[in-house]
Amino acid sequence: MKFKSLAVAATVLAALAGPVSAQIKEHVFKVGIGLSEDHPQALAVKYFAEQLSAKSGGKMVARLYASGSLGNDVSMTSALRGGTLEMTVPDTSTLMSLIKPFGVLNLPLTFNNEQEADAVLDGPFGQKLLAKLPEKGLVGLGYWENGFRHVTNSRRAITKADDLVGLKLRVIQSPLFLDTFNALGTNATPMPFTELYSAMEQSAVDGQENPPATILASKFYEVQKHLVLSRHMYSAWAVLMSKKTWDGLSAQEQKIVQEAAREATLYERKTIRAFSDKALAELKKVGMQVTELPAPEQAKLRTKLQPVLAKYAKEFGEDTTGELNSELAKVRGSAPAAPAAAK
DSSP states (O other), rough: OHEEEEEEEHHHHHHHHHHHHOOOOOOEEEEEEEEETHHHHHHHHHHHHHHHHHHHOOOOOEEOOTTTTTOOHHHHHHHHHHTTEEOOOGGGGGGGTOOOGGGGGGTTTOOHHHHHHHHHHHHHHHHHHHHHHHGEEEEEEEEEEEEEEEESSOOOOOOOOGTTTTEEEESSSSSHHHHHHHHHHHHEEOOOOOHHHHHEEEEEEEEEEEEEEHHHHGGGGTOOOEEEEEEEEEEEEEEEEHHHHTTSSSSHHHHHHHHHHHHHHHHHHHHHHHHHHHHHHHHHTTTOOOEOOHHHHHHHHHHHHHHHHHHHHHHOOOOHHHHHHHHHHHHSSSSOOGGGGOO
């Protein structure tokens, strides 16, 4: 009797599931990233794949291709637009060449902490930016944290703003990053992330700037001696899918992808924050000399960056910059902030 009841229940469940599963076809999504397979970003892609498989009954598969095996952020984003790659997770700064307003997320010294960034990115402002992507052949599934960026170099400890002057630093291939670091007195050198380690190893550049998780996972401590906790920029990744791929999915499949991406976003942020705390301790343990900029020196950075903030507030759109500051003011529970250029 028990077995008969179970059989009936299984039949009913199958009948109920039928219409939904019929809308789910087999799909394989290649997900290319520039970072190593043990980095929190890669772990989050694997988590996304697990969620995707579980929600689709194993029909939808995401396969990770790490360490730049499919290209760098710029070339992989281009591949998504052309429909030759399904997914990638680039730094949002690389999107500003396609959609200028994305650049406001990287304006120097904007966010005070991770919670502010979460609220702005997950709120109306961040979603409005993602809504601009389809016109460029991309679909945004959310934002993952890279973290606050810090400077490393092989030449000297940085204890004051002027210690940065003269260093040859690799930066992301973005005019904002170039102008930011040139304004701070460094010789800013744009370069794909995939070429960075060997460039530092061969002393083609003195250093670079990235969050602790990336510095540790990429083993930059092997070729860099000094780390200053400069917190000069907050950096986020955009989880992207090719619009050609997205448009080929049913409504049910799109919903599954969105749900899996949201769960992976919460997982990624939790994972990278824990990893970043451990990474800093580990970097000290393996011999990196870590310094912090005192508040007066951090203020000097802001003063040096005023022309850059003024230039890019206009370039990215003063309306967009104003919206960002208004959103930050709401998050902080204060009156609307002054424009980024006047901070």
